[in-house]
Amino acid sequence: MAILVDGNTKLVVQGITGREGTFHALRNRAYGTNVVAGVTPGKAGQDVEGIPVFDTVRDAVEGTGANTAMVFVPPRFATDAIYEALESGVDLVVCITEGIPAHDMLRIYTHLKRGDQTLIGPNCPGVISPGKGTVGIMPTQVFNPGRVGLVSRSGTLTYQISKELALLGIGQSTVVGIGGDPIVGSSFIDILSRFEADDETDLVVMVGEIGGNEEEKAAEYISQNMSTPVVSYIAGFQAPPGKQMGHAGAIITGSSGTAQGKKEALEAKGVRVGTNPTEVAELVRDALS
Amino acid sequence: MDLFEYQGKQLFARHGIPVPSGEVAETPEAARSAAERIGGKVVVKAQVQVGGRGKAGGIKLADTPAEAEEHARAILGMDIKGHTVHTVWIEAASAIVKEYYASITFDRGEKKPLVMLSAMGGVDIEEVAASNPEALARLHVDPLTGFQAHHARWLVSNAKIDVGAQKGVVAILQQLYAAFIDLDAMLVEINPLIWTESGDVVALDAKVTIDNNALYRHSDLAEMQQSVTEDEQERMAQERGVTYVKLDGDVGILGNGAGLVMSTLDVVALAGGRPANFLDAGGGSQADEVVTALEVLLSDTKVKSLLINIFGGITRCDEVAKGLLTALDKMNATLPIVVRLDGTNEEEGRKIIAEQAPDNVVVEQTMLSAAQRAVELAKGA
Known part of the structure; x- marks a missing residue:
């Protein structure tokens, strides 16, 4: 079954005629994703290697039945692009763009939670269900079909852990990059609940980092609501307080949001936390055997 | 991006929040002439982005321009917790009756702005929150409907702000929220927010943090960033x-x-x-x-x-x-x-x-x- 992205995904790519948009739309299609449309204002009627381009997301959805949108536009246009995608009625929006103002995301998030659509990201690498399809920018060669779900705030760390899993012969049902911003459309809990309901996922790896309290909330959720085992990794033990570590959301504020605090919160609820990516893969192997 | 006190006060003033009149000085001589223009007693304040300036000797009251120059000479170049003082802010001294606390933070856990108000200002607010939580009134704001006057009245009432100061505090909270939104701030904090002998409510300090991702739509703030990085x-x-x-x-x-x-x-x-x-x-x-x-x-x-x-x-x-x-x-x-x-x-x-x-x-x-x-x-x- 996998979650979020599978054989039923019909993808429209916003910003498809940009350099990155074209490159990744075609890569997603090459992996097997059904890329049905692209959007670039003023370029309706053109095509990108056979993918029809529309002026608006609404036209693309009406013309092709797209049910998923990927946002690939620069930050100053991305807020509008997310609202446009939501208003077109698609079920899922995946926003890759990094650099959207936090206040914009606060308003988008509040609007989103009053409906039943899903937003992944922003500032994320997207979603891949190995062997079924991908929406985003993940290097597909790192992943193999399997029964471990993976949810992460970081792109490259996801690839690193997936490689460690591959070395042990372990593949994934779905891998979700939820994004490195302070406010993202889907939290760890949102994705954990989908994995819990997925009969093709036997275990979940949750990759967190400093900043905010979503890992702590997830720890509570896992202990109360999940029968699927969870293994975790937290990055940023060496991060000094008050400094933003690359991701807009990776910052320790006062004494809250530390890696140590997150690790302790998870371990207090019985979640095993690996000290490095290699050990995480070993914990997964041990938990599955 | 964290701003200096004087930058925060300039932004507050632009949003209608009362602040003491003042000037920036980078030399003792400039501090003296600033004090002459302001007139009367002034306060010389070290501009560093770290708490505890007062205890470290970075805030001094001066009765005369000559004394302001003397204090500025001592404070400029001072090291406060690893931060070198390059600038002082000279402002008119205030006659304080009471010190309050007001702030708006970007609460990423609740995914809402959090407005906080207390009648116990001028001290470390985390200590107040720990030792006397009822003294800190807290209100989360719906990002889509915004902060309304009734929210401000609720906060003022629950924080037990003195009756004579309530109207001024209500006005400042609304202006502060407008500034928080307009500036794409992650934090705006006034500690202390003072009630003066003349009955005014004034921001005696200003702490402002701006979202780096939003600087593209604030070219004036992006320029301020230049003066901040030391290393x-x-x-x-x-x-x-x-x-x-x-x-x-x-x-x-x-x-x-x-x-x-x-x-x-x-x-x-x-x-x-x-x-x-x-x-x-x-x-x-x-x-x-x-x-x-x-x-x-x-x-x-x-x-x-x-x-x-x-x-x-x-x-x-x-x-x-x-x-x-x-x-x-x-x-x-x-x-x-x-x-x-x-x-x-x-x-x-x-x-x-x-x-x-x-x-x-x-x-x-x-x-x-x-x-x-x-x-x-x-x-x-």
Whole structure:
């Protein structure tokens, strides 16, 4: 079954005629994703290697039945692009763009939670269900079909852990990059609940980092609501307080949001936390055997 | 991006929040003439982005312009918790009746702005929150409907603000919320917010943090950023658009992706080493960007060995290898460099290094072995 992205995904790519948009739309299609449309204002009627381009997301959805949108536009246009995608009625929006103002995301998030659509990201690498399809920018060669779900705030760390899993012969049902911003459309809990309901996922790896309290909330959720085992990794033990570590959301504020605090919160609820990516893969192997 | 008090006060004034009249001075002489223009008693305040200025001697009352000059001479150049004072703010002294506290934070846990108000201001508010939580009125605001006058009245009533000051505080809370939104702020804080003998409510301090992602729509604020960065490498990185944070160790780190770089720092520490920095070369790095990043890293003389940890997704390992060779060629760096390349075009990247790199560059196969090697080399250097 996998979650979020599978054989039923019909993808429209916003910003498809940009350099990155074209490159990744075609890569997603090459992996097997059904890329049905692209959007670039003023370029309706053109095509990108056979993918029809529309002026608006609404036209693309009406013309092709797209049910998923990927946002690939620069930050100053991305807020509008997310609202446009939501208003077109698609079920899922995946926003890759990094650099959207936090206040914009606060308003988008509040609007989103009053409906039943899903937003992944922003500032994320997207979603891949190995062997079924991908929406985003993940290097597909790192992943193999399997029964471990993976949810992460970081792109490259996801690839690193997936490689460690591959070395042990372990593949994934779905891998979700939820994004490195302070406010993202889907939290760890949102994705954990989908994995819990997925009969093709036997275990979940949750990759967190400093900043905010979503890992702590997830720890509570896992202990109360999940029968699927969870293994975790937290990055940023060496991060000094008050400094933003690359991701807009990776910052320790006062004494809250530390890696140590997150690790302790998870371990207090019985979640095993690996000290490095290699050990995480070993914990997964041990938990599955 | 954190602003200085005087910058925050200038922004508050623009949003209609009353602040004492004042001027910036960078020399004792300028402080004297500022005090002459302001007239009467003035306060000389060190401009540093760290708490506890008063206790450290960075805030002084002056009865005359000559005294203001004297205080400025003592304060300018002073080191307050590692921050050098380059600027003082000279402002008219206020006749304080009561000190309150007001702030709006970006509560990412609740995903709403959080407005806080207390009648116990002028002290560490975290202590008030811990020892006397009822003294701190807290209200989350719906981001779509915003902060209304009735919210301000509720806060004022619950914080037990003195009746004579209530109207002024209600007005300031509304202006503060407008400033929070208009400025794309992550934090606006007034501590203390004072009630004066003349019955006015005035912001005696200003702490403002702006969302870096929103600077594109605030060109005036983006200019303010220039005066903030102290560290040489951090300033260099900022000018060149490199994501860099200085730490105090001797193993230089370059990686791609925030999470992987944070993890690299942790693994270096677990191997018994001390990372010198965080540096995220970003996704899709080309050779030129790697050269720029290495220039920043190698300008730090504390760095004894370098660890380059790349997992190629959009980033191609051969581009990273080419960038490394170009940088080494240009800078003639002789310190030991450990490289670990994985992912897209890893074979090509390793081949370039094996065939063309000088002897001080070694390749390791895994992140853990690379971290161990870099730590050993830093200790041996």
